[in-house]
Amino acid sequence: MALIVQKYGGSSVATTEKISRIAEKIVAEKRNGNRIVAVVSAMGKTTDNLIKLAKEIISEPPEKEMDILLSTGEMVTVALLCMAIEKLGEAAEGFPGYFAGIKTDSVHTKARIQTIEPARIIKELEKGNIVVIAGFQGLSPDSAITTLGRGGSDLTAVAVAAAVKADACDIYTDVDGVFTADPNLVPEAKPIPEISYDEMLEMASTGAKVMLSRAVEFAKRYNVPFSVKSTFGAGEGTMVKELAMKEGTDVSAVSLDAKQAKITVFRVPDKPGISSMLFTALGKENINVDVIVQNVSKDNFADISFTVNITDAEKTLKITKELGKEVMAENVVCDRDIAKISIIGIGMMNHPGVAGRMFHALGKERINIEMISTSEIKISCVIKKSDGAKALKTVHAEFIES
């Protein structure tokens, strides 16, 4: 008898018909002799509708009230899923996140989980009930409803799995697991049977957003293996867990992030502290800087290039121009016509020549590399956006298909 935590996202519960089908899956698992905790999101459009109502009242709704408002979305799904389960003859017990013992800090709309007190969940499981929990929400120290922000329901599932010491944690989604590349761009892409937490984190940061990093980071910290599966598909999905170094398979996946912009500061006087000033200023504005390259020229002037998310480009350019003026840089420019192609794999650090092989593959296709960034399990190249699709196919063919 296994204890299984399952998470069903917004598209999996978008209609009452889908909720009824999920109930069938859950009941089948229960009748296989397992104990089930299901974590659910709000039904497809619910959240958007609630946000629309709030904006009719006030253009920038206060966050504490936004949390009360949005938390109702998952509660509706909880109630409906329990009904569908009971219709099939099994007992269900549904909770809002705050009754499930999920305690957070007080940062409304993006609260962080502090502790989980799973006594009530465990009590209901022991009674033989299927437990259904509203994802995405918790309770602050002063007993206000909080929500966990984007990717919050995944986080609820992983955190509950850790707290109840689940045997399995299944994140159900509308894709068949994690792929070697985006199947929409690379028809040859195939599902990855298992992947490490670190690779999964790198994939999130390279633009392959199957899941947001927060839940993966939590899973890594508390070592909660989980799988990513298709809700209504039949595949085995991808198991994400702590993996030993793999022999042979040096590259697990290839990803393309076409939503970046490159900022270049030309001829900065090469004095210590200038980069630090710049990146501290951007950090204060919550701008995540990704790839950074700095070339020092012979005459004590440096060029600094870095990439940011394209939605932050305008703000970044403004801040960088102000600072560039201060330090007497020659010029600051922004290039929105770029993309980042990355290869990811925990085996790659032990395989010299992987980087060279990637550059060679791109070169053969006359794709110019503008910037390079490497970590122990990732190599990223910034290229022209128009080369993106070709680069992805080429690199996928080189490392995955060969």
Next chain:
Amino acid sequence: MALIVQKYGGSSVATTEKISRIAEKIVAEKRNGNRIVAVVSAMGKTTDNLIKLAKEIISEPPEKEMDILLSTGEMVTVALLCMAIEKLGEAAEGFPGYFAGIKTDSVHTKARIQTIEPARIIKELEKGNIVVIAGFQGLSPDSAITTLGRGGSDLTAVAVAAAVKADACDIYTDVDGVFTADPNLVPEAKPIPEISYDEMLEMASTGAKVMLSRAVEFAKRYNVPFSVKSTFGAGEGTMVKELAMKEGTDVSAVSLDAKQAKITVFRVPDKPGISSMLFTALGKENINVDVIVQNVSKDNFADISFTVNITDAEKTLKITKELGKEVMAENVVCDRDIAKISIIGIGMMNHPGVAGRMFHALGKERINIEMISTSEIKISCVIKKSDGAKALKTVHAEFIES
């Protein structure tokens, strides 16, 4: 500085525009130096939409889950009203009913309030916040969300007013208070400035359903005077409270209930216990019997007539026919073509002749009286439905306009 509990029903919060207008009213009261607790219902159609979703899953949704589902409706209003208040520059704190300390029994969909622990409400008031509470909902002893059933938000308001020892409790609705008769039927009807709990209770039972009895009963038991006012109108409304016997005004209101049916059992053997058997059987099926008349004929057979709500007519007829057969009654018939006209007033018991005056007024208009029922503060006559409107005008003219 007064502490005021206000209740806004579903039609008062039907749109975000109305919610914004209510926020203005509340903020104005606050700036007059008062402390405010607002109790709100779900927005107009919300509850219907939620019920529709549930019925897509299962034709008879389980009650515990129905409570989780329906309780989200008021929470949406709470969040939106708090936003609208904060937009106007005042601080608001919103709670679901269960965080407001409203403890109920475990009878889902029609829970009864057991206790109210108002500590959190009082704390927030002391901080200077306007407190907004979701009406209609509470928490069971085993920490499940419950709802209070029809009229539940009125009950929440009266109960909270009792618990926080409010100086005033204002029930806002879409009518200008309680009228001497239904203004749609009697243009001469006028608002009643004040009325006793008992009269208000009798009015609910005679079909003048400004408010359901439960909240009024609670108000009477704990002596919580409250007023019924129009949300967006300017009138003073009606104050409902403990009233001493009034001199002069013997009749406060006249009401017509056209939703009754009369069942008659002909020639029942006049033995003790037969009526008891019948009304016990009906009680078990939750059928409320209203006016009862029994005539004993000379030959030891009796005719029993009684009225029930027309929606219960079918079921009542079936039960009564079965029982009629058993006790060898001659026949059982159902007349759906009736109405009940009532006069209500706490002064009437000291004024002999009120009943005679009512019968005379009806007789002058050739309205036949089929059944009569009296209490200390009410006289009801069952008449033909087609005579209803005329009877109401006649009796209103006789007692109120004269």
